[in-house]
Amino acid sequence: MFRIDRSVFKHKTTAEGFLTGDAIVTRTGVFQYVNADGTIRHELRHPDDVFNVDSLESLKLKPVTDDHPPELVNSDNAEIYSIGSTGESVTTDENSVAIKFSVHRKDAIKKVALGKRELSLGYNLDLEEESGVWDGVPYTHRQKNIRYNHLAIVDQARAGRMARIHMDGFAVQLHHDEEDKSMTDKEMQTVNLDGLSYRADAEVAKAYEKAVLSEKQARNDAEALKGQVDELKAQLEAVKATHNDEAMAQAVAERVALLETAKRVVNVDALQGSSDRLIKETVIKAKHEAINLDGKSDDYVNARFDALIESLPSAEDEALAKQKQAMSLVESSQLKKGSISANDVYNFQKAQKQGGIK
Numbered sequence: 004m005f006r007i008d009r010s011v012f013k014h015k016t017t018a019e020g021f022l023t024g025d026a027i028v029t030r031t032g033v034f035q036y037v038n039a040d041g042t043i044r045h046e047l048r049h050p051d052d053v054f055n056v057d058s059l060e061s062l063k064l065k066p067v068t069d070d071h072p073p074e075l076v077n078s079d080n081a082e083i084y085s086i087g088s089t090g091e092s093v094t095t096d097e098n099s100v101a102i103k104f105s106v107h108r109k110d111a112i113k114k115v116a117l118g119k120r121e122l123s124l125g126y127n128l129d130l131e132e133e134s135g136v137w138d139g140v141p142y143t144h145r146q147k148n149i150r151y152n153h154l155a156i157v158d159q160a161r162a163g164r165m166a167r168i169h170m171d172g173f174a175v176q177l178h179h180d181e182e183d184k185s186m187t188d189k190e191m192q193t194v195n196l197d198g199l200s201y202r203a204d205a206e207v208a209k210a211y212e213k214a215v216l217s218e219k220q221a222r223n224d225a226e227a228l229k230g231q232v233d234e235l236k237a238q239l240e241a242v243k244a245t246h247n248d249e250a251m252a253q254a255v256a257e258r259v260a261l262l263e264t265a266k267r268v269v270n271v272d273a274l275q276g277s278s279d280r281l282i283k284e285t286v287i288k289a290k291h292e293a294i295n296l297d298g299k300s301d302d303y304v305n306a307r308f309d310a311l312i313e314s315l316p317s318a319e320d321e322a323l324a325k326q327k328q329a330m331s332l333v334e335s336s337q338l339k340k341g342s343i344s345a346n347d348v349y350n351f352q353k354a355q356k357q358g359g360i361k
Contacts, residue, residue: 022087022106022115028062028124028154029053030099033140046130047142048149054095058149061126065089067104068155069111071125076153086111089154104154111156119158126151264312283308 016022031053036044052058066076067087076084090103106112126149133145261279262271268286277285284296287307296304316324 016112020109020112022112023103024105025101025103026122027099027101028122032098033137033142044144045140045142046144046146047133047135047137048146049137050098052145052147052149053100055149058151059093059095059100061150062093062100062102063089063091065151066153067106068153069108069114070157071123071155072153075125075127084153086156102154106156115156119156121157123155123157124151125153125155267312267315280304287311 015024029048031048031050033045033047036046038044065088066081066085067089068076068084069086072080072084074080086108087104087106090105092103094101106115128146128150129148131145131147132143134141134143136142258279261282262274265271265274265282265286269289271282274282274285280301283304287296287304288294290311296307
């Protein structure tokens with residue numbers, strides 16, 4: 004299988020009049036390709052394949068051509084198609100490959116000066132079926148054994164293109180058979196994808212653009228449907244949480260515990276239908292009349308309430324205090340009357356119930 008990929012380059016002219024330059028010519032990632040029927044196929048250019056030593060070596064000292072020739076460049080036709088050569092220096096970074104090159108022919112150099120300065124790699128590869136996800140993007144095939152044949156200078160896609168632009172992954176597949184030796188024999192159209200342009204047969208270009216629009220609409224529909232599903236799931240979880248018996252039982256228990264705690268400070272009879280926050284504010288204000296809780300957060304109110312409750316005497320201490328108070332009442336009555344009256348007995352029994360006297 005033969006492929007063409009594109010990028011652009013910076014250049015300068017040597018003292019001899021030759022043109023030299025360097026550019027990012029390919030990268031890793033999931034690329035989109037057009038099938039013969041116009042549908043889109045997603046192929047992975049894995050770092051293991053793109054940065055393979057043999058693949059990078061195949062990029063060195065390869066012919067530079069003026070447009071893509073109708074056949075692979077070799078020793079039999081290099082004199083016809085070659086206008087220069089790639090260098091021996093290939094550099095890589097995290098996800099891209101760059102190469103130095105030179106152009107020797109005067110007519111080709113003139114075309115570059117007039118604006119023809121987009122690069123397009125021609126290469127062979129083995130395409131294997133493999134499904135997966137790379138860097139969050141799904142793919143169905145993987146490019147293996149990538150071997151470069153030539154580097155073509157083609158017409159600039161549009162004015163103002165950045166010199167180190169990243170390829171968008173689109174490639175044109177050439178068919179080398181007797182019926183179709185050159186795509187230039189057909190009516191060609193320019194197809195754009197994310198700012199990158201290429202020439203393709205009119206029917207393929209039309210089918211490709213239709214496929215891109217269909218895929219975009221499908222993605223939009225899928226996103227909208229996912230949003231609806233997520234919202235329904237959230238509503239279902241809310242309903243389940245509201246009607247969950249265990250959750251309801253816990254909520255009731257927490258409410259009862261709050262009222263029991265508040266009862267140690269205030270009369271909660273009038274607070275039965277109040278919110279948890281109002282109950283806590285009432286308790287706090289009972290101890291700190293001048294406090295203003297308007298605008299305070301729930302966390303602040305909860306913290307003040309918990310600190311206040313923790314500062315109260317324990318239930319045992321309160322019972323002991325009531326017991327001592329009752330005993331003091333009885334002893335005081337005995338001292339005054341010299342004996343325990345029926346009223347003293349009544350008060351003592353009442354103290355027993357309130358303070359736990361035994």
